[in-house]
Amino acid sequence: MLWLNCPQCGSRPVEEFAFGGELPTVPDRITDPHERDIDYVWMFDNLEGVSTERWFHQAGCRRWHTVARDTIDDTLIT
Amino acid sequence: MLALDTLHGIRVVASPSALDAASWPDNTTVLRLAPDDVFVIGATIEHAAVIATADADAIIVAESGFVGCWLHNDALAEVATHIEWHIPTHRPAFAQGYVAGVPAKLWLTDDRALLLCASPYAHDLSERLKGSA
Amino acid sequence: MNEFVETLLEMQWHEPKSSYDVVIIGGGGHGLATAYYLATKHGITNVAVIEANYIGSGNSGRNTTIIRANYGIPESVRFYQRSLELYAGLEDETGCWIMHATKGLLWMAHTETGMRAERARALINTACGAETHVVGPQEIKQICPQIDLTGSGRYPVLGASYHVGAATARHDRVVWAYAQGAMQRGVTVLQHTKVTGLLREGERVVGVETDRGPISAGVVMSAVGGNVTKIAAHAHVRLPVRTHALQAFVTNAYGLDFPGIISDSELSCYVSQTPRGQMLIGAEFEPQPSYSMQSTFNSLASCAKKISSCLPFLRELRVLRQWTGICDVSADFSPIMGFTGVDGFVISTGWGTWGFKGIPAGGQQMAELIATGTTPDLIAPFALDRFERDHSMADLGSAGTR
Numbered sequence: 001m002l003w004l005n006c007p008q009c010g011s012r013p014v015e016e017f018a019f020g021g022e023l024p025t026v027p028d029r030i031t032d033p034h035e036r037d038i039d040y041v042w043m044f045d046n047l048e049g050v051s052t053e054r055w056f057h058q059a060g061c062r063r064w065h066t067v068a069r070d071t072i073d074d075t076l077i078t
Numbered sequence: 079m080l081a082l083d084t085l086h087g088i089r090v091v092a093s094p095s096a097l098d099a100a101s102w103p104d105n106t107t108v109l110r111l112a113p114d115d116v117f118v119i120g121a122t123i124e125h126a127a128v129i130a131t132a133d134a135d136a137i138i139v140a141e142s143g144f145v146g147c148w149l150h151n152d153a154l155a156e157v158a159t160h161i162e163w164h165i166p167t168h169r170p171a172f173a174q175g176y177v178a179g180v181p182a183k184l185w186l187t188d189d190r191a192l193l194l195c196a197s198p199y200a201h202d203l204s205e206r207l208k209g210s211a
Numbered sequence: 212m213n214e215f216v217e218t219l220l221e222m223q224w225h226e227p228k229s230s231y232d233v234v235i236i237g238g239g240g241h242g243l244a245t246a247y248y249l250a251t252k253h254g255i256t257n258v259a260v261i262e263a264n265y266i267g268s269g270n271s272g273r274n275t276t277i278i279r280a281n282y283g284i285p286e287s288v289r290f291y292q293r294s295l296e297l298y299a300g301l302e303d304e305t306g307c308w309i310m311h312a313t314k315g316l317l318w319m320a321h322t323e324t325g326m327r328a329e330r331a332r333a334l335i336n337t338a339c340g341a342e343t344h345v346v347g348p349q350e351i352k353q354i355c356p357q358i359d360l361t362g363s364g365r366y367p368v369l370g371a372s373y374h375v376g377a378a379t380a381r382h383d384r385v386v387w388a389y390a391q392g393a394m395q396r397g398v399t400v401l402q403h404t405k406v407t408g409l410l411r412e413g414e415r416v417v418g419v420e421t422d423r424g425p426i427s428a429g430v431v432m433s434a435v436g437g438n439v440t441k442i443a444a445h446a447h448v449r450l451p452v453r454t455h456a457l458q459a460f461v462t463n464a465y466g467l468d469f470p471g472i473i474s475d476s477e478l479s480c481y482v483s484q485t486p487r488g489q490m491l492i493g494a495e496f497e498p499q500p501s502y503s504m505q506s507t508f509n510s511l512a513s514c515a516k517k518i519s520s521c522l523p524f525l526r527e528l529r530v531l532r533q534w535t536g537i538c539d540v541s542a543d544f545s546p547i548m549g550f551t552g553v554d555g556f557v558i559s560t561g562w563g564t565w566g567f568k569g570i571p572a573g574g575q576q577m578a579e580l581i582a583t584g585t586t587p588d589l590i591a592p593f594a595l596d597r598f599e600r601d602h603s604m605a606d607l608g609s610a611g612t613r
């Protein structure tokens with residue numbers, strides 16, 4: 001099972017955290033500003049591999065932090 | 079059943095440096111919930127005057143939203159069986175995370191520990207720790 | 212399809228040709244149903260369904276088989292009601308026994324807020340042609356005597372909505388029924404063939420690249436479940452979809468009849484009995500996106516604990532198997548069907564954790580879209596461009612449930 005490292009509280013089981021989504025990226029090839037906004041709001045990279053995302057430690061310090069996670073096997077990178 | 083009593087103190091949300099520089103009376107228990115957030119049990123708003131000077135945006139309020147109880151060795155060992163994560167070995171230490179699946183906090187001193195949680199979780203926590211104290 | 216079934220069913224397996232009118236990527240329920248309706252309703256049989264593994268190896272062979280139409284927005288109720296009706300006629304239509312059984316579904320509420328949601332569900336369902344009533348604790352007990360109305364003292368049952376037409380059907384038999392029906396009419400199904408890219412001429416998609424060579428096509432449809440983001444990326448199509456794991460488990464046989472299907476938003480789990488008597492239990496999808504099919508003890512434990520508070524007899528049963536599927540969960544929890552903005556490339560995705568029930572209507576409507584080149588009214592609200600039009604189809608009454 002997945003454990004995350006909270007910089008404040010230490011290593012904790014994933015149940016203590018809320019997933020806040022990956023850091024949004026918009027592909028460079030989308031140039032129209034309106035289309036970039038739509039992409040930013042709705043579209044996901046849905047990476048199969050290392051994803052950089054925000055997590056909220058709701059059962060602990062109640063602060064956000066950034067995590068690198070491998071979505072292939074759902075394991076923590078940093 | 080654990081007798082969880084309301085803990086009275088102050089809650090200060092301020093810049094980490096202002097919190098680092100603050101000093102508190104001897105009879106208070108200082109729990110650093112996050113770099114910018116501290117719960118000082120036994121303190122009053124006047125004790126935080128220096129923080130208000132250091133950080134004009136600081137939020138300083140009376141806090142009575144937590145309940146807790148002190149545990150001695152055996153009771154602490156029993157509660158520890160409901161904790162999945164690594165409990166710090168140094169003393170004093172502050173730790174927070176699930177205890178029996180309920181968001182809770184521990185203040186660990188040489189001879190005893192304060193177990194506390196936000197008051198809405200009080201019933202759940204003591205139910206799940208039935209037999210621990 | 213496993214070898215046992217392959218030898219039992221009359222199916223003509225083919226080698227790949229270099230070109231088809233329609234290539235469908237993904238031999239799950241949606242891909243195969245689309246091929247079936249292309250062949251049966253539109254006479255289009257020069258079709259290949261390309262499956263990386265064996266047919267039904269994705270979520271269509273992993274789900275908890277609940278078929279229902281009691282959604283929270285009119286467009287969804289109408290669409291799923293069509294699907295529910297097509298399911299009811301599928302055995303007659305295909306001559307295949309899919310173990311279809313209409314059972315009724317109780318959606319329980321433990322709070323006043325929950326009751327309000329169920330009342331709203333019943334109203335909107337009935338208005339859109341799906342029969343659903345609000346029932347009180349006594350009627351619940353009559354429908355399902357096993358329910359502990361106190362919820363073990365913790366989750367008291369205040370009432371429920373009762374969706375009369377809800378059903379279950381054996382999932383892999385649904386897949387085989389559509390595959391067999393399509394293949395008998397000349398559709399090619401290629402198993403163990405993986406699509407690795409899309410062939411393009413300018414912006415247009417003109418076929419697929421596979422690990423057995425390129426295959427050209429007039430139209431390419433993607434129906435690849437949780438792998439959709441990568442396939443769509445070959446056409447530069449971006450999707451509001453994340454892949455999440457969903458787990459389920461089954462117990463040993465329960466000696467008594469368990470009537471109907473129980474669903475519960477607050478406990479976020481649902482349960483029904485298989486024809487073998489086993490109790491089939493599913494939960495909520497995992498909060499973080501993942502392509503891992505590893506099942507977890509935590510998920511099993513939390514789901515078992517919650518569901519057994521309302522169905523205490525489950526505590527006496529043993530867990531036989533637990534498994535995971537990776538689901539294409541859309542940003543508004545509704546499917547995404549139709550044109551993509553790229554010529555020659557259409558899509559059926561966003562089926563998430565709720566797409567088994569949608570297989571017949573999804574296949575029927577996508578076949579019509581491909582055959583006619585226009586979007587049928589029933590699925591127009593589910594087009595991909597709804598997001599840029601700011602018409603997302605969020606269904607709060609059903610968000611995140613099966």
Ligand SMILES: Cc1cc2nc3c(=O)[nH]c(=O)nc-3n(C[C@H](O)[C@H](O)[C@H](O)COP(=O)(O)OP(=O)(O)OC[C@H]3O[C@@H](n4cnc5c(N)ncnc54)[C@H](O)[C@@H]3O)c2cc1C
Nearest residue numbers: 237239241263269270271274275277406436536566567568
């Ligand atoms: C545990 C669980 C319980 C569920 N319970 C229910 C339920 O009770 N009711 C309900 O309505 N829905 C339920 N669902 C959801 C439902 O199973 C799916 O939405 C539905 O099966 C999707 O069908 P599909 O054809 O789109 O995808 P799939 O059945 O996943 O088929 C996609 C196929 O594409 C293939 N593929 C992928 N990539 C490639 C490639 N590159 N080349 C070739 N082939 C490829 C895969 O191998 C797979 O066979 C559940 C899902 C799970 C996991």
Ligand SMILES: [Zn+2]
Nearest residue numbers: 006009057061
């Ligand atoms: Zn923390």
